[in-house]
Amino acid sequence: MKIKLNHDIYLVASSFLVVILTFLFFKPVFATVSSTSTVITVNVNSVLSINSSGSVTINVTPLPSGVQSANSDNVSVSTSNTNGYTLQLSNASSSTTSLSDGSSHYILATPSVYTSPGILNANYWGFCSTTLAGFVCPSGPLTNQTISSSYNFAKVPVLGSPVSLKVTNTTSANDATTVWYAASLDTSQPSGNYTGVVMYTATPN
Amino acid sequence: MIISRTFSRNINSAILVLSVLLSAVFISGASATVATSSTSTLITANLSSVLFLSSSNCGSACNLNFTPTGTGTYCTVYDNLSYFTNNSGGYNLYISDNSSSTAALIGASTIPSTATVSGGGSASALSSANTWGYSAYPDPYSLSSTNGVKFGSTVNASTNYPSGVTLGTLSGGLQTTATTGTSSCGTSSLTGSPTFAGIPLYSAPQVISYSASQVATTYSTVFYGIYANTAKPSGAYTTTVVYTIVAT
Numbered sequence: 001m002k003i004k005l006n007h008d009i010y011l012v013a014s015s016f017l018v019v020i021l022t023f024l025f026f027k028p029v030f031a032t033v034s035s036t037s038t039v040i041t042v043n044v045n046s047v048l049s050i051n052s053s054g055s056v057t058i059n060v061t062p063l064p065s066g067v068q069s070a071n072s073d074n075v076s077v078s079t080s081n082t083n084g085y086t087l088q089l090s091n092a093s094s095s096t097t098s099l100s101d102g103s104s105h106y107i108l109a110t111p112s113v114y115t116s117p118g119i120l121n122a123n124y125w126g127f128c129s130t131t132l133a134g135f136v137c138p139s140g141p142l143t144n145q146t147i148s149s150s151y152n153f154a155k156v157p158v159l160g161s162p163v164s165l166k167v168t169n170t171t172s173a174n175d176a177t178t179v180w181y182a183a184s185l186d187t188s189q190p191s192g193n194y195t196g197v198v199m200y201t202a203t204p205n
Numbered sequence: 206m207i208i209s210r211t212f213s214r215n216i217n218s219a220i221l222v223l224s225v226l227l228s229a230v231f232i233s234g235a236s237a238t239v240a241t242s243s244t245s246t247l248i249t250a251n252l253s254s255v256l257f258l259s260s261s262n263c264g265s266a267c268n269l270n271f272t273p274t275g276t277g278t279y280c281t282v283y284d285n286l287s288y289f290t291n292n293s294g295g296y297n298l299y300i301s302d303n304s305s306s307t308a309a310l311i312g313a314s315t316i317p318s319t320a321t322v323s324g325g326g327s328a329s330a331l332s333s334a335n336t337w338g339y340s341a342y343p344d345p346y347s348l349s350s351t352n353g354v355k356f357g358s359t360v361n362a363s364t365n366y367p368s369g370v371t372l373g374t375l376s377g378g379l380q381t382t383a384t385t386g387t388s389s390c391g392t393s394s395l396t397g398s399p400t401f402a403g404i405p406l407y408s409a410p411q412v413i414s415y416s417a418s419q420v421a422t423t424y425s426t427v428f429y430g431i432y433a434n435t436a437k438p439s440g441a442y443t444t445t446v447v448y449t450i451v452a453t
Contacts, residue, residue: 051244057250060250062255062291064257073246183252187255188419191252191255194252196247199244201242
């Protein structure tokens with residue numbers, strides 16, 4: 001009898017436990033308002049585009065004392081990125097900063113660096129951008145002018161070590177940046193067409 | 206029942222929180238940006254060829270002033286040239302008379318130029334009276350075996366050039382010790398057996414200096430010699446010599 005009573009107790013207890021577990025794991029249906037929601041997400045990716053002139057030509061007819069010519073490149077950046085963009089400049093080459101005529105003749109990059117631009121002496125080339133501190137650029141193209149100490153130029157760094165020309169913090173449409181390139185040459189530099197490629201890189205902030 | 210309702214609310218709350226979290230994830234995804242964008246520009250420096258040439262010693266005229274003897278008198282005078290070019294292909298420096306018909310000195314009579322020498326040929330002494338010619342230093346033969354005139358067997362200024370001129374030099378070989386534009390004359394044969402070539406006509410200029418690459422300021426000295434006797438009437442005999450530098 002005692003044993004049966006215990007059995008009944010266990011039966012009742014087990015049934016009660018089943019009920020409890022049923023409530024725990026199965027959502028009961030009550031006659032109340034039920035709702036659900038869906039998140040509508042529109043992913044608007046920011047866009048960024050960059051353009052440059054593609055070609056800058058500097059014509060020089062040298063004198064023994066040296067002359068300086070300069071011309072400019074216009075870089076425009078558009079972005080919908082609300083944090084703006086960073087514009088960087090470097091050579092396309094990671095190994096040289098010189099202009100070459102393809103025949104073992106070179107116009108070397110000025111030894112001045114962008115943190116300390118300086119006069120562009122004879123037989124060097126360099127860049128100038130007023131977006132950077134310390135630069136004083138020509139107001140217009142120069143052709144065979146006396147080498148001027150009024151302007152400051154620096155070498156275009158190699159690929160991988162770019163100089164940041166501009167940092168913005170908002171969207172922009174065709175935001176223009178002017179970059180000047182100049183060469184100072186005397187008659188000791190062999191004649192010819194000396195070329196090099198510079199690269200502009202715009203990165204969303 | 207109360208317990209189960211509580212669970213229901215908690216589960217609904219959990220779903221709501223999960224939705225909010227998912228929304229946050231999606232909202233965060235909305236600020237994704239495109240990759241870095243680049244462009245490039247070709248920088249070209251067009252360096253033109255330039256040439257420069259000047260004759261400095263004689264100025265406007267090289268004068269051979271002398272009094273002849275019956276057996277003949279030798280006189281020399283020289284002109285200094287300086288020139289440079291940045292032309293990567295170098296240059297040719299030519300000499301010629303300004304006439305395409307004669308290179309004679311013309312005055313009361315004519316004093317013809319000694320025999321011209323073809324490219325690479327050897328010049329010779331002024332052996333015939335009443336002739337004149339030119340010599341050059343450095344010897345262009347050593348610079349261009351095909352175009353230049355060989356003025357001596359070796360490039361040795363002390364033996365190749367006229368007497369009366371001490372071959373002191375400035376940088377580049379400029380002859381310095383003779384008085385500017387004046388002649389040095391003597392009655393004997395010129396010391397060192399200098400050799401001369403005839404002045405070519407304007408239509409056939411002759412190379413006196415040459416390079417296959419650009420040169421900084423370079424110097425050449427051109428000597429003019431005459432061997433004349435009293436058979437020629439006195440007076441001024443003149444012609445004009447042209448120096449031309451051409452990019453190659």
